[in-house]
Amino acid sequence: xxxxxxxxxxxxxxxxxxxxxxxxxxxxxxxxxxxxxxxxxxxxxxxxxxxxxxxxxxxxxxxxxxxxxxxxxxxxxxxxxxxxxxxxxxxxxxxxxxxxxxxxxxxxxxxxxxxxxxxxxxxxxxxxxxxxxxxxxxxxxxxxxxxxxxxxxxxxxxxxxxxxxxxxxxxxxxxxxxxxxxxxxxxxxxxxxxxxxxxxxxxxxxxxxxxxxxxxxxxxxxxxxxxxxxxxxxxxxxxxxxxxxxxxxxxxxxxxxxxxxxxxxxxxx
Amino acid sequence: xxxxxxxxxxxxxxxxxxxxxxxxxxxxxxxxxxxxxxxxxxxxxxxxxxxxxxxxxxxxxxxxxxxxxxxxxxxxxxxxxxxxxxxxxxxxxxxxxxxxxxxxxxxxxxxxxxxxxxxxxxxxxxxxxxxxxxxxxxxxxxxxxxxxxxxxxxxxxxxxxxxxxxxxxxxxxxxxxxxxxxxx
Numbered sequence: 158x159x160x161x162x163x164x165x166x167x168x169x170x171x172x173x174x175x176x177x178x179x180x181x182x183x184x185x186x187x188x189x190x191x192x193x194x195x196x197x198x199x200x201x202x203x204x205x206x207x208x209x210x211x212x213x214x215x216x217x218x219x220x221x222x223x224x225x226x227x228x229x230x231x232x233x234x235x236x237x238x239x240x241x242x243x244x245x246x247x248x249x250x251x252x253x254x255x256x257x258x259x260x261x262x263x264x265x266x267x268x269x270x271x272x273x274x275x276x277x278x279x280x281x282x283x284x285x286x287x288x289x290x291x292x293x294x295x296x297x298x299x300x301x302x303x304x305x306x307x308x309x310x311x312x313x314x315x316x317x318x319x320x321x322x323x324x325x326x327x328x329x330x331x332x333x334x335x336x337x338x339x340x341x342x343x344x345x346x347x348x349x350x351x352x353x354x355x356x357x358x359x360x361x362x363x364x365x366x367x368x369x370x371x372x373x374x375x376x377x378x379x380x381x382x383x384x385x386x387x388x389x390x391x392x393x394x395x396x397x398x399x400x401x402x403x404x405x406x407x408x409x410x411x412x413x414x415x416x417x418x419x420x421x422x423x424x425x426x
Numbered sequence: 427x428x429x430x431x432x433x434x435x436x437x438x439x440x441x442x443x444x445x446x447x448x449x450x451x452x453x454x455x456x457x458x459x460x461x462x463x464x465x466x467x468x469x470x471x472x473x474x475x476x477x478x479x480x481x482x483x484x485x486x487x488x489x490x491x492x493x494x495x496x497x498x499x500x501x502x503x504x505x506x507x508x509x510x511x512x513x514x515x516x517x518x519x520x521x522x523x524x525x526x527x528x529x530x531x532x533x534x535x536x537x538x539x540x541x542x543x544x545x546x547x548x549x550x551x552x553x554x555x556x557x558x559x560x561x562x563x564x565x566x567x568x569x570x571x572x573x574x575x576x577x578x579x580x581x582x583x584x585x586x587x588x589x590x591x592x593x594x595x596x597x598x599x600x601x602x603x604x605x606x607x608x609x610x
Binding site for chain 2: 165166167168169170173197200201203204205207208213214215216218219223224227228229230231232234235238
């Protein structure tokens with residue numbers, strides 16, 4: 158920085174007497190030779206004079222009472238501020254509001270994606286292959302009656318007993334020669350076939366109805382098993398169970414009719 | 427009150443003492459009010475700005491490290507709030523009334539008499555300066571803060587403060603040239 162620029166920056170301090178002796182002498186030496194700076198100094202003094210005369214103390218225009226209550230007013234505001242919601246909570250609300258105002262398309266997009274995801278999960282849960290459908294809509298709309306409860310309970314028992322029977326058959330080892338001991342199974346099969354006649358007259362969903370039909374074939378075959386040819390018949394029944402994947406279907410159907418959460422959701426449709 | 431006393435009050439206020447902070451408010455309220463008034467030119471606005479500045483200062487005391495003085499830190503808040511207030515007032519005036527009336531209102535608070543007329547002219551001239559020049563002139567000359575304090579408040583170098591002070595005063599003189607004869 159050259160002397161001219163330096164002195165020009167110091168003109169204000171020189172005019173108000175804010176320079177030390179050495180700086181003041183340096184400034185005076187420059188002002189004696191520089192018309193521009195001395196002219197600026199003169200103009201500056203005029204401005205300062207005007208400012209001096211025009212300046213007043215605004216605080217003096219306020220009453221003593223005003224100043225006595227000023228600090229208390231500040232403290233009141235601080236206390237009110239402390240009672241208001243925290244900054245983070247406020248920021249969260251403001252953030253959500255600004256999101257809705259300035260990022261509406263993104264919010265709608267994200268909301269739609271979340272809704273689609275939830276719908277897909279629900280659909281997968283209830284409409285998975287080989288899983289019993291929900292109860293018919295007309296039944297659900299009509300309301301949740303005692304008759305429906307009885308029907309659902311009997312379907313559940315039917316599926317549970319059928320599964321226990323088929324699991325037992327599936328685990329039977331042909332070399333065990335248990336033909337003579339199939340009487341209980343045959344009796345149970347007959348009972349289940351009779352029960353299926355009752356269930357088919359009830360307003361049950363199509364998928365459960367198809368499953369009952371499939372089970373009927375197996376159960377009738379089992380109840381009609383010839384004592385003398387039990388081993389080939391049992392093997393035939395077991396292959397039918399595997400082929401139709403009946404154990405899995407039964408497990409899913411049983412789950413759908415006994416799980417309280419699913420039953421509640423199911424009945425709300 | 428010595429600097430050590432003030433430091434002690436600041437420490438107590440940082441720990442949540444309302445009484446200590448009240449002492450700090452009483453110590454700095456008039457200067458804070460004066461600075462606010464130079465910017466906003468209205469007593470009610472100046473009151474609002476000064477009070478809000480203290481509220482914010484109390485809330486942010488935890489972040490005050492003491493690199494600059496408490497007053498410098500506080501006046502920085504006052505200046506920022508004042509400039510916000512000026513911007514809001516300007517927008518409101520642009521929305522609500524025509525420019526001719528705005529000039530009338532900006533000088534309406536001036537007290538009658540020679541001092542009042544001079545003050546009104548000065549306020550008008552100050553309002554027409556660029557923000558930084560106006561801030562420097564107000565803080566450095568009218569409120570009498572040191573160049574170093576002004577540079578800390580405005581976050582700029584001392585050289586910048588001096589330059590803007592020089593330019594600001596030069597413009598003020600040009601705007602107030604019709605008063606020159608009266609002054610001479």
